[in-house]
Amino acid sequence: MNEVKTIVANIKKGIIVPIYFLMGEEPYFIDIVSDYIEDHVLQEDQKGFDQIVLYGQDVSVPTIIDYARRFPMMSDHQVIIVKEAQNLKSTIDQLVPYVENPTPTTVLVFCYKYEKLDARKKLLKTLQKNKDCVLLESKKLYENQIATWLPDVLKKKHLSIQPKAIQMLVDFLGTDLSRIQNEVNKLALIVPENTEVTPDIIEKNIGISKEFNNYELKNAIAVHDMYKITRILKHFADNPKDNPLVMTLTVLYGYFQQLLGFHGLTDQSEKNVMATLKVPIFGIKDLRSGAQYYPMKRVSAIIATLREIDLKSKGLGATNNLTEADLRKELIIMLSAQ
Structure with a gap:
């Protein structure tokens, strides 16, 4: 996040480099930088002459280089943005000679989403060495x-x-x-x-119910409040469209995985729990409480059961046609067991 702020701040100051290679699992930050360059490097009346957006599935690396070697017509820079650049993965190393000697009047932006460059690729090493390049790895946030971000x-x-409210949204x-x-x-x-x-x-x-949501379900599980757990899961079963089973399973799996990690910590101070398990400070209470009701062996069994229910929800490992309501009942049985 801080790296994105620095890139944008530098562009605001007029510190612009010839190549921006934006890659990684989180497309949001790639879009932030790319959109800012697209909106702010050139004036509106210059964009028609000196700004172009290309798509990786429609162009080749040599074609991109041909565009990049041209000179601007109406401004100090031309801006070339290559979206969906991950589609050029098999030939991306053809960019190496250009990265070694980029055109100083071109701002070339690659949006390489959902993955990062192979560490064995020569291009990655070349980008890392060149001071005329900004290399951003956009990682998923914990x-x-x-x-903190929201x-x-x-x-x-x-x-x-x-x-x-943050936890409800997440x-x-x-x-x-x-x-x-x-x-x-x-x-x-x-x-x-x-x-x-x-x-x-x-x-x-x-449209998220403040009483019947996965946040409240997690709170109820943390104190083993079976009455509240049953009420929430029944509400979910009655309103499956607003409360998909897959989301509930994801939240529960995440919680019990964190709880398993919490059990394994020698140092259970707030600072260490936040740093090690990537849990926000307001989530630690549920781990401390849950640890009292669910010992490590039981947590491991619950995680295994959640995996089984997930497979059944996808039609795998089930001996008959189970409905979502049946699977939600299995959740209640799993959580009520001592």
Whole structure:
């Protein structure tokens, strides 16, 4: 995240390099940098002459180099953005000679999404050595990092957010930053500036029930409140469209994996738990509580059962046609066992 801020800040100052190679599993940060370059390096009246967007599935590396060797017509730079550049993976090393000697008046941007360059590729080593290149590896954020990132995003829109509301969003949307950003954009259009986003606001405007959601399910599991667990899972069964089983399984699997890791820690201080397990500070309470109700051996058995239920939900390993309701009952049985 800090690297992205630095890249954007440098562009604002006019510090622009000939090559930006943006790669990695998280497309959100790649889009942030690429969109900023596309929107701000050239003036609007210059873009028609000196800015072009190419797509990896439609062009070859030699063609991209041909474009990059041209000179700008109406401005100091020409901007070339290659989207979906991962489609050039098999021939990407053909870019090496250009990276070794880039055209200084060209700003060439590669959006290499969902993966990173093979470490054995000569291109990666060449990019790393060249001071005229910015190489960004955009990594997926852990849950605790989203707890830091999301308030920053909202702050730019003059909003703040409560920790429980953050967890509701993460449990509902996962760690997909683009989806979270889309929901934040919707909220910014609806709620007044300087509003603190609460679970009530999330429930009203995003459609996540503040009482029946995966966050509350996780809280109930942490204190082994079987009445509440059963109520929530019954609500999920009655409203499967809003509460897909796959999301519930993902949240539960993540929680019990963290709990297994927590059991294995000698140092269970807040600082070490956050650093080792990538858990936000407000998630530690559920681990401490859960550790009292679910010893390590039981946690391992629950994880194994969750895997079985996941396979059954995909039609694998089931002896008959099980419905989602049947599988949710299995969850209740699994959690109620002592």
